Amino acid sequence: ETGVTQTPRHLVMGMTNKKSLKCEQHLGHNAMYWYKQSAKKPLELMFVYNFKEQTENNSVPSRFSPECPNSSHLFLHLHTLQPEDSALYLCASSQDRSLAGASSYNEQFFGPGTRLTVL
């Protein structure tokens, strides 16, 4: 689990606050992901970064803003969130996104998550 770290582990924020979630991977991977995990729902893929470039934004509200300054770090900036945004936010990385776009069978490695509560 030390391959992918996330901070903070827990965050409580009001709807008018601005906060950021941080993810760091120590595995030398070239792709990083943000997922939202809510109770009894499938993991929701939010953002994908491949070689530091954002390749997907799955209809995520603009109050969530990702940033990937390099291939080892990924941030999720939060602003004016809603109570329904309370969830576990998981970061993952993998070594599988080729520039040619070929499908990969490599697994993803997950961080421990940040438990976010929006009041």
Added chain:
Amino acid sequence: AQSVAQPEDQVNVAEGNPLTVKCTYSVSGNPYLFWYVQYPNRGLQFLLKYITGDNLVKGSYGFEAEFNKSQTSFHLKKPSALVSDSALYFCAVRDKRNNDMRFGAGTRLTVKP
């Protein structure tokens, strides 16, 4: 659409008994299938995957899964359950159109002493 389904929210087994956690998939072409486990307050951990070849895949912690193309299933199994196997289990499929991982809703496994 590329997807997986886990028909059981909850599975309960007694320690020492065999366990099965079910997963069915819906993909075009040959699927890449995965199982992950999530312990409390932890991220998902990779257990095993099916890419090609032998339909019986062996993974971590004594788990295995059987790929069944005719039934479009990829059930997770273990011959003898441990209390420490109690966790949330996720089946996933690689969407080859965009390389995304599609996860099921999860099955909570409880192993009682």
